[in-house]
Every structure is written in structure tokens, then in C-alpha cells.
Amino acid sequence: MNKPLDQRMTIDGQEVIFAEGETIYAVAQRNARSIPTLCYDDRLEAFGACRLCVVEVEGYRNPVASCTTPASAGMVVTTKNATLDKHRKTLLELVASENPPDADVSPLRGKASQEMTELFTEYGVTGARFEGKKSGTSRPDDDNPFILRDYDRCISCYRCVRVCAEQEGDFAISVMNRGFSTQITTEFSGLLKDSDCTFCGQCVQTCPTGALADKKALRFAEDPAPVKKTRSVCGYCGVGCSVDIMTKGGRIVGIQPAFDGPANEGALCVKGQFAFDFVHHTDRLTTPHVRKEGKLVPASWEEALDVAAEGFLKAKNHDRYATYAIASGRAPSESSYLTQKFIRANNGTHYVDNCSRG
Amino acid sequence: MSNPLADMELPEVIFCIGTNMTECHPVAATRLKKAIARGAKLIVADPRRIRLAEMADLYLPLQVGTDTALLSGMAHVIARDGLVDWDFIERRTENIEAYLEHLEQFTPKKVAAITGVPADDIVEAARWYGSAGAAAIFYTLGITEHICGVQNVQSLSNLALLAGQVGRPGTGINPMRGQNNVQGTGDSGALPNNYCGFQSVLEEGHRRKFSEAYGIEMDAEKGVTKVTALHKILDGEIKAMLIVGENTVASDADREHCEKALNALDHLVVLDLFMNETTALADVVFPASSWGETDGVFVNTERRLQRVRQAVAPKGAKPDWWIISQIAQRMGTAGFEYESAKDVFNELCSLSPIYAGIDWDMIETGQYHWPVPFKGHPGTPRLHEERFPSGRGKFVLTDYVAPGEVVSKKFPVWLTTGRRLMHYHTATMTGRSSGIEYLQKEEELEVNPADVEAWGLTDGGKARVESPRGHVDVRVKATHRSPTGTVFCSFSFSEVPINDLTGSGYDPVTETAEFKVCPVRVTPA
Numbered sequence: 001m002n003k004p005l006d007q008r009m010t011i012d013g014q015e016v017i018f019a020e021g022e023t024i025y026a027v028a029q030r031n032a033r034s035i036p037t038l039c040y041d042d043r044l045e046a047f048g049a050c051r052l053c054v055v056e057v058e059g060y061r062n063p064v065a066s067c068t069t070p071a072s073a074g075m076v077v078t079t080k081n082a083t084l085d086k087h088r089k090t091l092l093e094l095v096a097s098e099n100p101p102d103a104d105v106s107p108l109r110g111k112a113s114q115e116m117t118e119l120f121t122e123y124g125v126t127g128a129r130f131e132g133k134k135s136g137t138s139r140p141d142d143d144n145p146f147i148l149r150d151y152d153r154c155i156s157c158y159r160c161v162r163v164c165a166e167q168e169g170d171f172a173i174s175v176m177n178r179g180f181s182t183q184i185t186t187e188f189s190g191l192l193k194d195s196d197c198t199f200c201g202q203c204v205q206t207c208p209t210g211a212l213a214d215k216k217a218l219r220f221a222e223d224p225a226p227v228k229k230t231r232s233v234c235g236y237c238g239v240g241c242s243v244d245i246m247t248k249g250g251r252i253v254g255i256q257p258a259f260d261g262p263a264n265e266g267a268l269c270v271k272g273q274f275a276f277d278f279v280h281h282t283d284r285l286t287t288p289h290v291r292k293e294g295k296l297v298p299a300s301w302e303e304a305l306d307v308a309a310e311g312f313l314k315a316k317n318h319d320r321y322a323t324y325a326i327a328s329g330r331a332p333s334e335s336s337y338l339t340q341k342f343i344r345a346n347n348g349t350h351y352v353d354n355c356s357r358g
Numbered sequence: 359m360s361n362p363l364a365d366m367e368l369p370e371v372i373f374c375i376g377t378n379m380t381e382c383h384p385v386a387a388t389r390l391k392k393a394i395a396r397g398a399k400l401i402v403a404d405p406r407r408i409r410l411a412e413m414a415d416l417y418l419p420l421q422v423g424t425d426t427a428l429l430s431g432m433a434h435v436i437a438r439d440g441l442v443d444w445d446f447i448e449r450r451t452e453n454i455e456a457y458l459e460h461l462e463q464f465t466p467k468k469v470a471a472i473t474g475v476p477a478d479d480i481v482e483a484a485r486w487y488g489s490a491g492a493a494a495i496f497y498t499l500g501i502t503e504h505i506c507g508v509q510n511v512q513s514l515s516n517l518a519l520l521a522g523q524v525g526r527p528g529t530g531i532n533p534m535r536g537q538n539n540v541q542g543t544g545d546s547g548a549l550p551n552n553y554c555g556f557q558s559v560l561e562e563g564h565r566r567k568f569s570e571a572y573g574i575e576m577d578a579e580k581g582v583t584k585v586t587a588l589h590k591i592l593d594g595e596i597k598a599m600l601i602v603g604e605n606t607v608a609s610d611a612d613r614e615h616c617e618k619a620l621n622a623l624d625h626l627v628v629l630d631l632f633m634n635e636t637t638a639l640a641d642v643v644f645p646a647s648s649w650g651e652t653d654g655v656f657v658n659t660e661r662r663l664q665r666v667r668q669a670v671a672p673k674g675a676k677p678d679w680w681i682i683s684q685i686a687q688r689m690g691t692a693g694f695e696y697e698s699a700k701d702v703f704n705e706l707c708s709l710s711p712i713y714a715g716i717d718w719d720m721i722e723t724g725q726y727h728w729p730v731p732f733k734g735h736p737g738t739p740r741l742h743e744e745r746f747p748s749g750r751g752k753f754v755l756t757d758y759v760a761p762g763e764v765v766s767k768k769f770p771v772w773l774t775t776g777r778r779l780m781h782y783h784t785a786t787m788t789g790r791s792s793g794i795e796y797l798q799k800e801e802e803l804e805v806n807p808a809d810v811e812a813w814g815l816t817d818g819g820k821a822r823v824e825s826p827r828g829h830v831d832v833r834v835k836a837t838h839r840s841p842t843g844t845v846f847c848s849f850s851f852s853e854v855p856i857n858d859l860t861g862s863g864y865d866p867v868t869e870t871a872e873f874k875v876c877p878v879r880v881t882p883a
């Protein structure tokens with residue numbers, strides 16, 4: 001249960017209320033303060049690794065990480081000033097030593113993939129201050145068709161490892177070594193398909209640098225059309241995960257989970273995440289077909305609708321019970337509603353069912 | 359589901375029966391994993407040693423088709439050991455005396471003999487479930503796709519009522535819906551016994567309401583299920599059929615019978631995305647819009663209404679609602695003059711008491727769970743908090759019914775069917791999405807390594823699986839997921855039409871086919 005907002009503290013000179021147990025970051029967030037973060041994902045346990053989220057607290061000698069420090073009554077916090085900005089910029093320059101700011105990070109890589117580059121821009125980080133050190137080695141050998149493991153861009157925020165453990169519950173990946181030799185890896189350093197990975201894509205979507213990327217979406221990186229996102233719901237199982245369908249021109253290029261989706265809270269499975277391109281498959285029917293001389297042949301909509309109506313009319317005139325309909329458990333409700341209405345309003349019978357095979 | 363998905367993180371004890379949740383509902387399973395990480399205990403009853411079974415604190419490897427016996431055995435222990443929630447029973451239920459008497463025969467020893475689950479484990483499971491502050495049941499097709507599907511669900515309900523595990527956070531009896539909008543399809547009245555909103559066709563008030571709404575005198579009797587409908591085609595009563603987005607031939611049990619029936623129709627109209635075994639028999643085929651190409655509403659397993667939106671324009675296809683309306687209009691039937699999906703949905707709301715408080719615009723962000731009985735009502739994430747729809751929850755006496763066919767000398771192996779993580783249903787969609795084949799190229803028959811050897815099969819080699827209705831050849835995968843004497847196969851690959859074999863019986867009430875179990879013979883191919 002949520003605790004009541006019955007405590008008071010001061011953020012940037014403004015008195016605000018909060019609930020016991022909240023972090024400084026959470027309180028600041030609610031009060032529309034923008035504090036930069038890299039290792040933070042509000043679905044995960046705070047980790048406190050990147051230290052970008054530092055704030056000053058009156059009476060504390062050093063700035064503290066706001067994502068891990070609990071708020072306490074009477075606290076006086078500053079989230080932004082020249083000292084903090086300078087500190088953050090230095091940290092970002094350190095990050096830039098692994099990830100040159102001019103590198104192109106396609107937004108198709110993943111939902112959070114722009115976080116780092118956006119901070120570079122915001123803090124005016126144009127080059128690396130510290131040369132050459134890199135953690136993580138890419139795995140071009142991983143031939144799986146879904147997840148690019150471009151660890152050269154990794155900044156060791158461990159969001160992927162944490163989302164896999166805490167959200168997905170698969171523990172497929174972990175961290176090997178520390179410091180600049182840190183490497184995100186599966187057990188036995190193998191391919192994802194030989195690990196416990198279920199290809200849910202959650203690690204891809206939380207990675208703030210694009211080090212983990214959606215390979216299927218990246219196929220469309222060269223297409224200059226802008227990416228449009230349409231909020232919808234996954235069409236596979238009955239959980240009803242919210243997704244953003246990414247399109248370029250008239251084409252679906254990828255799927256991203258909605259972090260605020262009420263049923264899934266940012267999670268997806270391999271089908272919802274990656275099995276979308278059936279929509280554009282060449283096997284799709286693009287025109288009605290009518291049986292002529294025993295064979296189904298393409299027909300115009302006019303003709304097909306007339307033939308369909310004629311046949312049902314004939315059955316209806318023969319007998320009220322001569323027509324039956326089966327609705328689809330995959331189509332939207334409007335389809336099923338009209339399927340049953342078609343039977344009921346035409347014949348007054350209840351000769352209708354659905355493919356309730358769960 | 360009686361309870362919302364968010365409740366899945368709350369139980370102290372989770373009882374999963376007949377659900378391969380990590381594969382079929384992976385995102386729901388992530389919530390269970392969180393509950394477990396937090397200390398919840400997991401009991402899993404399933405014939406196969408699936409991933410969920412590996413995660414369980416207590417795994418009950420029951421013989422296929424013996425769920426009712428197991429559940430009655432657990433109820434027996436709850437009664438015997440004084441774990442009955444009498445306060446709840448007095449306030450909310452009826453028929454307890456008869457039920458308790460009925461339970462006496464289901465001793466752990468007897469149930470162990472039927473189910474193959476050790477008696478001690480039955481007792482342990484019952485005690486955990488019965489004494490937990492909050493315990494929740496989750497199930498799927500493993501429970502319903504049996505000749506005794508209704509009995510199975512009633513047994514679950516009995517167990518939950520007996521222990522008072524309903525109507526509170528982290529409790530409930532929660533079926534996980536397999537298809538994205540099975541719930542919405544039922545809600546919409548695509549059922550032979552209910553109008554939209556589960557209004558029974560037998561009630562005179564409903565009959566009058568819909569006779570007026572649809573401008574025609576409605577029947578006072580139920581229609582027939584699609585299983586019966588296939589028979590009625592062969593009897594000559596049904597002559598025309600409209601099938602929307604279902605590959606009936608490939609996904610129904612007993613394919614030969616189905617094909618014969620559809621062939622006998624004078625007029626078959628099918629709406630689908632692709633040509634398939636069912637469209638092949640049609641007189642008219644319409645290209646349907648797919649997910650991503652159409653606006654509409656899906657209702658999920660927790661009764662949440664959510665909007666789906668068009669992201670791309672279909673190439674030549676049209677929305678189902680438009681196609682059906684056009685046919686009806688050309689037949690001269692009034693009441694199909696819709697301009698949009700929104701019009702259709704709002705009519706559905708206006709006729710459904712469970713949707714009375716909502717409309718198309720109100721469900722924009724997906725915050726409503728039905729019932730929403732009036733405007734201003736917040737929706738109902740959790741059912742049965744105060745009362746059951748029928749007033750009191752009734753204990754129903756259930757008996758163990760052996761499957762329609764049992765293993766014999768000739769067909770000595772149990773075949774069970776289901777889905778896998780990477781594929782969905784008959785794979786019309788997943789099979790046409792790039793990359794999925796990397797994870798699973800072809801169907802595999804899961805066989806216990808001991809059986810692989812005993813039956814002279816080879817891991818990776820081919821086996822022939824036969825039932826009285828047909829045979830298929832399929833690649834063998836040796837795995838401990840299958841217990842000895844039971845094999846598993848999915849129905850996702852058309853090269854392995856496993857439903858040629860299944861279909862030995864139907865639940866007498868719902869006429870759901872017995873897909874889950876079927877005696878077969880397995881030999882090297």
C-alpha cells in the first residue's frame with residue numbers, strides 16, 4: 001500500500017510533501033525537477049552507479065546520489081547549480097570516453113537508446129576528456145536475429161542485467177569483471193540462444209546507450225522517413241500488453257513496449273516484441289476472391305460482397321436455421337459484435353459461436 | 359480472471375494448474391516470478407516438467423486428465439485438517455454439507471492412486487493453499503480442454519470457496535486467456551447462449567430487448583455450439599456459414615470431420631489475412647485487416663478494455679466490421695449503417711449492462727475493467743468482493759471422469775498438446791515473422807529419454823505418432839520435460855497437423871474438444 005504524503009522537505013527553495021520511504025529522486029521527479037540519470041529505470045531497484053543524479057543536501061559534506069538516498073523530513077535539497085552541473089559534465093565526459101558523442105545512435109535501437117546522447121547535448125559534451133578506455137567488447141558473433149550486442153557502446157550501468165533479473169526474472173545475463181574490463185555476458189560467455197534468454201527484449205529497451213539494440217528495427221535505419229509511434233495493444237495472448245508500433249512511411253518497422261502500459265508495465269515477450277512483420281508478408285490477401293468454376297479467383301469488392309450477400313440471402317429465405325457464424329477471438333470486439341449481430345438481426349436465431357479455443 | 363494482473367504479485371501461495379504460463383503468457387509469468395522472489399510459495403500441477411514446474415516449491419506431476427481428482431483430494435485435506443473458512447462459507451456459499459459428504463471418499467491415498475501424485479504432496483499442497491492468508495489459482499487450457507473441462511473448473515471453484523480464497527487481493531480463480539480478444543468476443547455476444555454482456559438468451563426480458571434492438575423476433579431457445587453446427591451441416595440443416603479469422607480446419611480437433619462438413623456447405627464466406635486450409639473450401643474470401651491496420655477494442659484476461667489503433671493502412675484489405683456491414687446491407691438488413699469502429703463499439707456498450715458506464719472515448723487509456731454498470735462507476739478490477747453474480751457461491755459435486763479415450767495396449771502413450779513460447783496458435787503470424795525460425799524451425803515431439811530408448815527412437819530422428827484417427831511424422835526431442843509414458847507436441851506447424859490425431863471427446867456442457875489428451879502409439883519412422 002502507498003504511504004501517505006505526510007512529510008515535508010525543501011527542494012530548490014520550494015517546500016514539498018513526500019511519503020516515508022521515497023527517494024530524493026522520486027520526490028524531485030514528482031515536483032517536475034529534471035535530474036539527469038543514466039543507470040536509473042524507475043521499474044528497477046535503484047543502483048547508484050552512474051552518480052549523475054547527485055544533488056546537494058544541506059549539512060552533507062558531499063553531494064549524494066538522489067536515486068538511492070531516502071528523503072527525510074526537513075531535508076533541504078538543491079538539484080541544480082553551477083557546481084552540480086560541472087560535476088555532471090565531468091561524469092558525462094568520462095562516459096564519452098567510451099562512447100564518442102558524435103557516434104550516431106539510431107532511435108530504432110531501443111526505447112531508452114537516446115538517453116545518453118541527449119545528456120551529451122544538454123551538457124554540451126562534445127568530446128572525450130579521457131582517452132581510449134573502453135569497457136565491453138561487442139559480440140558480432142551472436143547470430144541471433146533479434147538482439148545486437150554492441151558492447152563497445154556499453155557504459156556498465158547494468159540496467160540490462162537488472163531488468164533481466166528483476167523484471168523478466170530470467171537471469172540470463174550477468175556482469176563479468178569490474179572497472180574498464182567490465183563485460184556484460186551470459187553464462188559461459190556464449191550466445192544468447194544457449195543461455196536462459198527468452199528474447200523478451202527488455203534489456204534492449206532499457207539500455208540508455210543503444211549498446212543493446214533491436215536488430216529487426218535497425219534493418220530500417222537507412223530509410224530517411226521519420227519514425228512515427230502509434231500506441232496500441234499486442235495482438236498475441238490475452239495479457240494485453242501495451243505497445244508502441246513504430247512505423248516509417250506505410251511500414252511497421254518495430255515494436256517498443258509501453259512503460260506505462262497498465263497490463264505489462266514495460267514488459268513484452270518474444271512474440272509481442274519481434275513477431276510483427278507478418279503484417280507486411282507477401283502472402284497477405286490483398287483482394288477478395290470468389291469461387292468460379294470450382295476455383296477461387298480474384299474479384300472486385302463489389303462482386304464479392306454481392307456474391308456473399310446473395311448466398312446468405314438464399315440460405316435465409318430457405319430457413320432461419322440455415323446460417324451459422326463463427327467469430328474470431330483475435331479480431332477486435334467490433335468484429336465479433338457484428339458477427340453475432342449478423343446472425344441475430346438476420347435470422348432471430350442464436351446460431352453463432354466463437355473460436356473459444358482459449 | 360477474477361482478479362487483476364497486478365494482484366499476481368500479492369499471493370502468499372500461488373497454485374498453477376494446467377498452465378504453461380512462462381511460455382503461453384510470459385508477461386503474466388514475470389509477475390509471478392516477482393511474487394516468488396518476494397517469498398511467495400509456488401505449487402505447480404502439470405503432467406509435464408515445464409519451466410514453471412522447475413520453479414515450483416512443490417511440483418505435483420499428475421497423470422494427464424486427473425485434475426478433478428487432485429482438486430477433490432486437496433479439498434478433502436482442507437476439510438479434514440480444519441482449514442475450512444467457515445466464516446466465508448456461512449456468509450457467501452451454499453450446499454456445503456452435501457459437498458463435505460461428497461469429499462469424504464477423496465482420501466489422499468485414493469487420489470494418489472488415480473493421479474500418480476504422492477499422497478504426502480497432495481496433503482502438503484492442500485495445507486499450503488488452505489492456510490495461506492492469500493492464495494491464488496491460475497489455470498488455462500490445460501484445465502478446460504478436456505472432456506471434463508467444466509468439472510475441472512467447478513472443482514477449482516469448490517476448492518477456492520472452501521478455503522475462502524476469493525474476493526480479496528492476491529486470491530481468486532484466474533483463467534489466463536490464450537487469445538488476445540477471446541474475452542471481448544464472449545463479451546460481444548458471439549455465443550449461442552448469451553447476447554452481448556452475457557445476457558442469457560433464455561430470459562424473456564433480454565429477448566424483448568434484443569428483438570426491439572435488432573428489429574426481429576428473437577428465439578427464446580439457445581443456439582448450438584460450433585461443434586454441433588458441424589454436425590448440422592452434415593444433417594442438411596445448416597447451409598451457409600460465415601467464418602471470421604479462424605482457420606477452423608487446422609485448429610479444430612478432428613480435422614477430417616471438419617473438412618467434410620465445410621465442404622458440404624452451399625455457401626461459405628471466410629474473412630482472413632492469408633489463404634489457408636479453411637479459405638480453400640470457401641466460396642468467397644475477403645482480405646481482412648490485421649492487427650496494426652485497424653482501430654478497435656481488445657478486452658484482456660483481466661477484463662480490461664483497451665483500444666488498438668491503426669498504425670499503417672492495409673494494402674487492399676478492409677476492417678471486419680465494414681465487410682460484415684456491407685454484406686448485411688446488401689441483404690437488405692437494417693441496422694448496419696456504421697461509419698466507424700467507434701459507432702459499432704458504442705452500440706455494443708449501449709446494449710451491455712457490463713459496459714453501460716463506458717464508451718469508445720472513455721477507454722482511451724485503458725483504465726476500465728468491466729463490469730462498469732453506470733457512468734461514473736470506476737470499473738471492477740476484482741470480482742466477487744461482496745457477492746457472486748448468482749448471490750451465493752455454490753459447491754458443485756464433481757466426480758473424476760476418465761478421459762474420453764484411455765491408453766490401451768494398442769495406443770499405450772498419452773499425447774498432450776499445447777503452445778510454445780515462440781509460436782502462437784497455428785503460427786500464421788509468428789511463422790511469417792522473420793527470425794522466429796531461429797528459435798524453432800520445426801515441430802518437435804518431446805519424449806522422455808528413457809522412452810526414446812525403450813521405443814527404439816533416436817533423439818533428433820523421426821517418429822510416427824498414431825491415434826485411431828490418423829498419424830503424423832515428427833522429429834523427436836529427448837527431454838525430461840515429458841514424463842515417461844507421455845509425449846508433447848504443439849499445433850503450430852502445418853507440416854505436423856497434430857489435431858488430425860486429437861478430438862477423442864468433447865465436454866458435454868461446453869463442447870470444448872479434448873485437445874489436451876489423446877492415447878497414441880509412437881514408433882520410429
Ligand code: SF4
Nearest residue numbers: 154155157158160207
Ligand atoms: S549494455 Fe546497455 S544497459 Fe547493459 S550495462 Fe551496458 S550500457 Fe547499461
Ligand code: SF4
Nearest residue numbers: 164197198200201203
Ligand atoms: S532479452 Fe530478455 S531474457 Fe534475454 S537477456 Fe534480455 S532481458 Fe534477459
Ligand code: FES
Nearest residue numbers: 048050051053067
Ligand atoms: S541515476 Fe542515480 S546513480 Fe545513476
